[in-house]
Amino acid sequence: MLIARRSVLIGLGLAGLVPAAAVAALEIVEAGTVETVTGESIGKLRGEKRALAVGAPVFIDDLLLTSAGARLGVRLGEATRISLGESTHLKIDKFLVDRGGELVLESGAIRFDRPSDKPSGQLSVTTPFGLIAARGTKFFAGPSGGVFGVFVEHGLVTVRTKRGAVTLTDGLGTNMTSAKAAPSPAAPWPDERIALAIASVS
Numbered sequence: 001m002l003i004a005r006r007s008v009l010i011g012l013g014l015a016g017l018v019p020a021a022a023v024a025a026l027e028i029v030e031a032g033t034v035e036t037v038t039g040e041s042i043g044k045l046r047g048e049k050r051a052l053a054v055g056a057p058v059f060i061d062d063l064l065l066t067s068a069g070a071r072l073g074v075r076l077g078e079a080t081r082i083s084l085g086e087s088t089h090l091k092i093d094k095f096l097v098d099r100g101g102e103l104v105l106e107s108g109a110i111r112f113d114r115p116s117d118k119p120s121g122q123l124s125v126t127t128p129f130g131l132i133a134a135r136g137t138k139f140f141a142g143p144s145g146g147v148f149g150v151f152v153e154h155g156l157v158t159v160r161t162k163r164g165a166v167t168l169t170d171g172l173g174t175n176m177t178s179a180k181a182a183p184s185p186a187a188p189w190p191d192e193r194i195a196l197a198i199a200s201v202s
Helices: 002-014 020-026 191-199
Strands: 030-038 041-045 048-051 057-059 063-066 071-076 080-084 089-096 100-107 110-113 123-126 131-134 138-144 147-154 157-161 164-168 172-176
Touching (some): 030 089, 041 057, 063 071, 131 138, 138 191, 147 157, 147 191
Antiparallel strands (some): 041 048, 041 063, 063 089, 080 110, 157 164
């Protein structure tokens, strides 16, 4: 068990059997909790896999993976919620409770939701196409209309690649085709495209 392993490592450290630096590096830090699960999803932490069920904890450095047809809803901290679509790989790289964090979206789609009336720092999401930087906001990121799209329901999001950046506000989206190409100019998405994007993560 991951939690038991953490306790053993800390106990050994206190007994002087494991260097303090090693204990710090191996300590498992809880980042949040699974709220909803449809289909099969797993968490992978330092080579150990476990099935994810409602109420299960998720951790810093966790890689969350959903299977075909699956959906996963996770709460990070007190107010941040992330919904994962099918065949999505998302790593919780760093998270400061309700103040910001760093996520890595390796594949698939997510919907990020943090109320704008809550204190928050910047969240960054690294994708194969570029970097998404956001504060208290709600946005979608993932496959849409044959490209990788980012759409902001409310808030402020900056999307950046090696060739340029675009800032998105309420109701605007962008397309990303490559890390070597600039994101498309901010523009409204058709209602049908928005509905399909949201359906893919809910």
